[in-house]
Amino acid sequence: MAGKNEKEAADNFLRYLNETLSCVTTQPLTAFQQSKKLYKAWFNPPAELTTKSGAKLFLSFTQVLGAGPDPRAEGEFKVSTREYSYRLLQRVDVASREILAYHWHPNDSALRDPHLHIAAVPRVHFPTSRVCLEDFVSMLIWYYGVRPKMKHSEWMTIVRKNKKAFDQMATWKIQHPR
Amino acid sequence: MPVSTKKLGTSDAKWVNRREMATIVDAHARRVLGVSGQVFISKWKAGKYRKLDSDACPGVIELALLAPLPRRASGRKK
Numbered sequence: 001m002a003g004k005n006e007k008e009a010a011d012n013f014l015r016y017l018n019e020t021l022s023c024v025t026t027q028p029l030t031a032f033q034q035s036k037k038l039y040k041a042w043f044n045p046p047a048e049l050t051t052k053s054g055a056k057l058f059l060s061f062t063q064v065l066g067a068g069p070d071p072r073a074e075g076e077f078k079v080s081t082r083e084y085s086y087r088l089l090q091r092v093d094v095a096s097r098e099i100l101a102y103h104w105h106p107n108d109s110a111l112r113d114p115h116l117h118i119a120a121v122p123r124v125h126f127p128t129s130r131v132c133l134e135d136f137v138s139m140l141i142w143y144y145g146v147r148p149k150m151k152h153s154e155w156m157t158i159v160r161k162n163k164k165a166f167d168q169m170a171t172w173k174i175q176h177p178r
Numbered sequence: 179m180p181v182s183t184k185k186l187g188t189s190d191a192k193w194v195n196r197r198e199m200a201t202i203v204d205a206h207a208r209r210v211l212g213v214s215g216q217v218f219i220s221k222w223k224a225g226k227y228r229k230l231d232s233d234a235c236p237g238v239i240e241l242a243l244l245a246p247l248p249r250r251a252s253g254r255k256k
Contacts (some may be wrong), residue, residue, distance in 0.1 A: 014191045031191035032199045032244075040244060041191065044202060062240045064249070082249065085239050087232075094237040095210045101232055105239055107249045110228070122233045 002076040006067035010039045013065060013079040017041060020133050020162045023155040024049055024146050025059065039065040039079070046092050051145040059140070060087040060094060061133075078169075083107060086136045088144065099144075102131045106176070113175070129174045134163035203245050210237040219245055 003009030010033070018029055025047040032040045046058040062085040070078040087101040099119055106112035115125040138159055140146040148155045194202065204215035211218060211227075218241065221227060230238050 011191075018190045029191045030202075031193050033193070034199075034246060038249070042240070042244065044192075060237075060240060062243045064243050083243050085243060087240070093209070094206060094240065097236045098232065101239075103232065103239055105243060107247070111231075117232050125231075 002070050002073055002078045004076065006036055006077050007033070009067050009070075009077040009079045010065060014039075014041055016162060016165065017063070017133065019158055020137055021047070021059075021061065023137050023148055023150065023158055024140055026149060029061070037067050039067060041065065046087075046089055046094060048092065049140065049146045052147050053145060055145075057099075057140075057144065057146065058089040058092050060085065060089055060098075084131075086131065086133070088140065102128065102136060104130065130170070130172065130176075132163060132166045132170075134159045134166065199244075203241070206237070206241045206244060210235060210241050215245065219247065222247055 003012050010031075014029060014031055021027075021029065025043075027043060027047040029041045030044040034040060040063070042062040043060060046060040049057040049059055051057060062083075063081055064083040066080045066082045067077055068080070070076040072078075083105045085101065085103050085105065087098040089096055089098050097119055098117065101117040102114070103117065104114040111125055114128045114130050116128050118124070118126065141148055141155070200215060203218075207213055207215045207218040213221070218227075222242065222245070227238065227242075232239050
């Protein structure tokens with residue numbers, strides 16, 4: 001997921017995100033380059049998901065990405081996840097209350113650690129480790145009955161491959177070293 | 179709030195330009211908080227929304243992530 005410059009690194013990272021998300025939706029991410037080093041990726045509007053029972057759910061995915069020199073590879077650039085929000089919605093409306101939401105937004109509130117919101121238990125911020133997108137997508141399929149967009153073996157291969165990349169590249173998983 | 183987008187690069191993402199992004203943030207702010215994007219940004223910088231969270235105002239976290247708000251330099255590496 002590295003690149004020869006910041007933009008290439010961001011492009012490569014977005015390709016990885018889109019590949020993981022393609023397990024449950026054909027909608028591509030929307031992306032914005034705010035500066036040379038800051039990028040944003042999200043679903044605009046939330047992506048429609050179909051469950052095995054035929055019901056509709058919606059995925060609101062948002063990540064803020066920072067790009068900079070890769071300390072492990074001289075002359076290359078890599079992308080760092082700076083903030084994320086993964087929300088499962090019953091309606092496409094971004095202002096609708098979520099079924100659940102995994103958040104990490106250290107820049108925007110007093111609560112700077114990763115946490116989980118569950119609609120059935122309002123006002124509680126359940127602490128979590130850093131949640132990788134692959135685990136979230138797998139949860140949608142296994143526990144919320146979201147119908148994969150490809151064969152079982154295909155989405156499992158993508159999730160395993162990209163989770164392995166996350167395991168290798170992530171510099172923190174439990175607690176960010178502030 | 180979809181806007182016209184175009185493909186750039188090879189990431190399969192739909193890249194939007196600065197004007198389109200401002201339109202997206204404005205629409206999101208109006209839907210979630212009932213204020214314009216500019217008003218949201220001004221009030222956020224003034225600390226007016228510091229205690230707002232997803233439970234009280236669904237969608238506000240995504241809005242804060244998308245809006246051009248000041249951010250600390252340190253990120254979580256991946």
